[in-house]
Amino acid sequence: MAQSLAKEFTKGLWAEIPPFRLVLGLCPVLAVTKSVENGIGMGVATTFVLVFSNLLISLLRNVIPSKVRIACFIVIIATFVTIVELVMQAYTYELFLKLGIFIPLIVVNCIVLGRAEAFASKNSPVLSVADGLGIGIGFTLSLAALGAVRELLGNGTITIWGGTPVFEMGANFLPFQFMIEAPGAFVGLGLMLCLMNLIGKK
Amino acid sequence: MREMISMIVVLTVLTAVSGGLLAAVKSGTEVQIENQILKFQKAPAIQDIFPEATNDPLAERFTITAEDISLQIFPTKMADGSNAIVFETKGKGGYGGDVGLMIGINLETDQIVGARVTTHAETPGLGARAKDDPEFVSQFADQPIDANLALKNDSGTIDAMSGATITSKAVTLAAIQAQELYQKLKPEIVKQMK
Amino acid sequence: MNNIKLTVSHAPFWHDGDSLFQMNLNIMIATLPVVIFAIIQFGAPAFGVLSLSLSSAMIWELIMNLVSKKRISIGDLNSAVIGLLFGMMLPATSPWWLIVTGTFVAVVLGKMIFGGIGSNPFNPTLVGMAFLMLSWKVFFDFDAAYVNYDFDFTALAPLAALKLQGAAAVTDLFPLGDLIMGRQVGAIGATFGLGLIIGGIYLILRGYIRWEISVSFILGIIVTAYCFKLANPEIYAGPMIHLFSGYTLMGAFFLATEHSSSPANRIPMFIYGFCAALMIILMRNIGVYADGTVLAILLLNLVNPLIDTIRPKTLGKGGNNA
Incomplete structure (x- = not known):
């Protein structure tokens, strides 16, 4: 049991790390990774939704009739997303302003629904929570990594939390503005996918 | 038949529970969110409209109720000593719901001093420019209170933002609503401020 | 008799027995007049930019060859051509890191990622x-780039001045002779109009680029610019200024004609060249960019597969032949 628990948890960190291996949930990946801070905020919000929706769906998996399961999943996921939105609005308002419309869009993030359908509806609550947590942390790490590349090249800073950069390039650095723009997200994601495949092949 | 009933029951219970849960969370966070909006949206907007206010509009805010309307008013003293007020109205029909507009009106001259968009959920880069780029709302500045603030398309005087007509319309609706409210409530407001 | 229908794909098969090496070498020979002129005009910095651009482009291709464990392909000189043209589009004062980053994007993201x-x-x-x-x-503001140079002609980039002040104010500053003879401020390889035309004609005569694209491109510039000038001569400059300033002639002979991103049939070639030129003038006269050549040709590259579907019926297909 402990072994499979560890397996379900760690698979989200490398073997099935969401945007890079599963290539799922690309909308927030492309949209919010202008800085590390935004990436982490989005990742944490998604992780919260993933863990709790996985838990609840796994608990209810024998009750939910299979014909309306997608509707039930969406209701559960939407509930948690709205909770996240309200809580973020109440306590981290500045981050909420930056992530804006992408928080409600977690509802349709295919990672969340994908894990509910593919994993939580077939496995025990403990395993589902481990799965949700692993995938969520993997998602957060990927967003932070892409955010770091884009922020460093496009703005010359690294901001982990709270708006003050922990690292700044020298004054002579001329930001590579392209990376902050939308096409920079596609190119950055593509290059990271390429790098992951290069490492993964060995 | 059994399956049918179970489907209905499960979905009903699920939505009912989630609705209850959300209502609880919402009422739990309401005050806090109100404070945050005051701090991050309304305060900067007031600061933008009245950069030289000599009092603290946030601290002196009051609510008036007349004819089942309740309106939060931020009284301001302008640099030249005249009294002004700021209040927020909601324009209906933006892409992502209502668009909040803070509007500042000089009580002595009945002129609009300025306006700023506050809360909104418009598309970044298109509708959201109403807030990020003050050029659009600057059209409201220095207009008399009975000016026609509709969009040019609706035979008014305001130019819509290119590519964001729907948002522009919502903002002008908020401005028009503000004009009506002001004209209706002005005696009440003046009384309260004395 | 058997009933097998033999479907033969229609031409284009442009081939004259030359190797890629010879083709690319000839393209580089065609740029020689412009390059030599630029080195005389802009001095050693121009030579530095061109050499670094050319060599870094080849090095990036070599690195990609090694990383992807493919046959080493720099011998065909394709990346050298990319690097050389790239250097010709930069101002002579570009810093080294700008060039190296640019050739990385050009060779790795522009070519090698797609398969070479x-x-x-x-x-x-x-x-x-x-x-x-x-x-x-900032680095593509040609006025600022050459601020330390002392020219004996108008030291203003024609297109930027045009955008800023309108045609009526600047036309006299740029006599046509000056523009053609390269007496203007601009990118290293884009100022010497006559040299570009000589190079282009050489390539057309040798058959390395298709005349259809170049001619329709130039025609497009002239027609569109003339229409604009008719509409409002105060603001919009005439066709000759557009033709001999900015990247226009480089676009006509060296950029729009790049083989794998341009059409292979005759009618599409005309459409492609004309539309690219049309977009350039639209961007210059209406858009925010002073020179739209880069984006206009990229845009036409994007729709190229679509226009290239206009082609003759394949032999043996179609309704009326058994």
Whole structure:
């Protein structure tokens, strides 16, 4: 049991790390990774939704009739997303302003629904929570990594939390503005996918 | 038949529970969110409209109720000593719901001093420019209170933002609503401020 | 008799027995008049920019060959051409890191990612340029780039001046002779109009580029610019200024004609060249960019597969032959 628990948890960190291996949930990946801070905020919000929706769906998996399961999943996921939105609005308002419309869009993030359908509806609550947590942390790490590349090249800073950069390039650095723009997200994601495949092949 | 009933029951219970849960969370966070909006949206907007206010509009805010309307008013003293007020109205029909507009009106001259968009959920880069780029709302500045603030398309005087007509319309609706409210409530407001 | 229908794909098979090496070498020979002129005019910095651009482009291709464990392909000189054209589009004062980043984008993201020579949907040189122009606009302000130079002609970039002041104010500053003879401020390889035309005609005569694209391109510039001038001569400059300033002639002979990103049939070639030129003038006269050549040709690269579907019926297909 402990072994499979560890397996379900760690698979989200490398073997099935969401945007890079599963290539799922690309909308927030492309949209919010202008800085590390935004990436982490989005990742944490998604992780919260993933863990709790996985838990609840796994608990209810024998009750939910299979014909309306997608509707039930969406209701559960939407509930948690709205909770996240309200809580973020109440306590981290500045981050909420930056992530804006992408928080409600977690509802349709295919990672969340994908894990509910593919994993939580077939496995025990403990395993589902481990799965949700692993995938969520993997998602957060990927967003932070892409955010770091884009922020460093496009703005010359690294901001982990709270708006003050922990690292700044020298004054002579001329930001590579392209990376902050939308096409920079596609190119950055593509290059990271390429790098992951290069490492993964060995 | 059994399956049918179970489907209905499960979905009903699920939505009912989630609705209850959300209502609880919402009422739990309401005050806090109100404070945050005051701090991050309304305060900067007031600061933008009245950069030289000599009092603290946030601290002196009051609510008036007349004819089942309740309106939060931020009284301001302008640099030249005249009294002004700021209040927020909601324009209906933006892409992502209502668009909040803070509007500042000089009580002595009945002129609009300025306006700023506050809360909104418009598309970044298109509708959201109403807030990020003050050029659009600057059209409201220095207009008399009975000016026609509709969009040019609706035979008014305001130019819509290119590519964001729907948002522009919502903002002008908020401005028009503000004009009506002001004209209706002005005696009440003046009384309260004395 | 058997009933097998033999479907033969229609031409284009442009082939004259030359190797890629010879083709690319000839393209580089065609740029020689412009390059030599630029080195005389802008001095050693221009030579430095061109050499670094050319060599770094080849090194990036070599690195990609090694990383992807493919046959080493720099011998066909394709990346050298990309690097050379890339250098010709930069101002002579570009810093080294700008050039190296640009050739990385051009060769790696513009060409090697798609599978190397012949597989790139966009002109690699232009992909690199577009990246740089979106990121570091400052370096493409030609007025600022040559502030330390002492020219004996109008030291203003024609297109930027045009955008800023309108045609009526600037037309007299740029006599046509000056523009043609390269007496203007601009990118290293784009100022000497006569040299570009000589190079272009050489390539057309040798058959390395298709005359249809170049001619329709130039025609497009002239027609569109003339229409604008008719509409409002105060604001819009005439066709000759547009033709001999900015990247227009480079576009006509060296950029729009890049083989894998341009059409292969005759009618599409005309459409492609004309539309690219049309877009350039639209961007210059109406858009925000002073020179839209880079983005206009990239745009036409994008729709190229679509226009290239206009082609003759394949032999043996179609209704009326058994």
